[in-house]
Amino acid sequence: MPRTINASLSTRPAPDTEAFPFEKERRRTLVSRPSVSDSVFRSVAFAAGGITVAIMLAVGVFLSIRASDALGVAGFSFLTEQEWSPESQSFGIASVLFGTITIALIAMCVAVPLALGTALLISEVAQGRLRSTLVTLVDLMAAVPSVVFGLWGVFFLQANVIPVASWISTYFGWIPFFRVSDASGDALTDASAFTSSAFIAGIVVGLMVVPTQTSVMREAFSQAPIGEREAAFALGSTRWGMIQAVVLPFGRGGIIGGTMLGLGRALGETIAVYMIISPIFTINWQLLKTGSNSVSALIALRYGESSAFGLSALMAAGLVLFLLTLVINFTASSIVARSRSGAESD
Template structure:
């Protein structure tokens, strides 16, 4: 008598692990052409920046070879005697940018918060448009307005600050007291004019960052009994901190490179004193604009070398700003 084989137990198949599926779509010819065009446009930025740096380095080689590292430490500008450098104009340019930031940052942040959080919807679009239009105004218009309107109005304030604050704040000190010449064409006035030109940049970028604060965190702050300012202080400002820092650094780079407005305001000198209220200042961009038409080939080489230094400074500032934005919550949210 034969026995039937026992049935084997049925084992369940192992459960599949959950894995995200990659959704892809077939690329058409139009998609490939469009993607290639975008890639070429992106790579062209690196190409243009490299060509600018190569051009400045090529044209400034004669001056850099003649002066060497003294180009960064020399305070005189006498190309005929091979004695020239940017040590006197670079600090003034930085001071002009710093003064511009001291005026622009508070105004820009207040305007950005008002537009994104407080302004009625019916006027918000108009305010955004006005900020964008301010960025489109030519720099020579700001320079002329600063020279004919702002500078005469600011002399009283500058004179008061020099007389009452110059005694214990060295950078507010003015060595002479002639109101007609000592309180005009100064670093302070140039910074005030440049601040008008970077306010739209900082305002627009900060407003965009503030508007991207998570809605859930906003509602959570309100649910916990927070006021609107409490919500802004606890949600919007911490979220946009990195983006605001990046916007400020971009404004600083823009202020460092401003040319026409600064050239119209300042009285060019090659002596750095650090007295922001005193007449006489300079910057690399204004130096190039004012000296280019009267320069020979070797002097132009020196101006190109100065432009190369300015190009490097603004490039480093903008790269640092981009890194700060990308490492912040606001920058990560934008990337997503």
């Protein structure tokens, strides 16, 4: 950025009136009037920024207006009701919100170790060409369409993960989350009880958000000061010792912020979740068992058959999702920004 020159002219020695007999030198003004093209550019650029903000505001405003109808009817029970039948005036997002959050949390369990490991691998272990190749691959992974991940989840992962899920539920069934049982409480071992579960959807969504998290974390790690890295090595630390003592403490903001950015992504993921889960409208604590739901899958499922009021209810669900991701994202951005030193932020 070009800085405005603020060197003051008054510090000059007073002009010698003998040498300049004409008139006392006037203080020159450094402010120049912008040219026409400049002011046009300024206003156009300002308008572009304004339009961007306006679009974002419009998303919130339109959703709120459309949702107010349904929210007025449902009131507070919108957050506690599990059923979704707007036609009979009983609808709420308790179950879909629960499903959204469980899928996102499972995704975090998959994604955070992978992202942390990959980010450290790229910033600390890999060198030269390998490093730039890995960075490119992470970027590429972020661009793989979610419908492709969904295909993979449905046609490959599902069949191969069921034995693992079944094993977990057999040996860790005493933990309530991992238990898979029917209505009367008997443990189920049939493979069909494990399909289309929140667990499978969570794994796929986890793989989808790893690139986001990796790039934020990698950037934070690479900003750990070189002097302190070398000091750690000079004191005889191993590479992992250096990472523990220097890189991880410096990158803590990046780790937390990256994790939350990924969480925001995971909450909003639609099509892959929709393809994998079999939608239900009750709170399902058994993560490995068939049936889950998410806010975005609910919208994709019901938008077609909805009446005007049903659509308003869907808008209300979308508004909740929007606010949730907005809060998480703002928190994450501020954590990432605060952990950085200096003005550069991207």
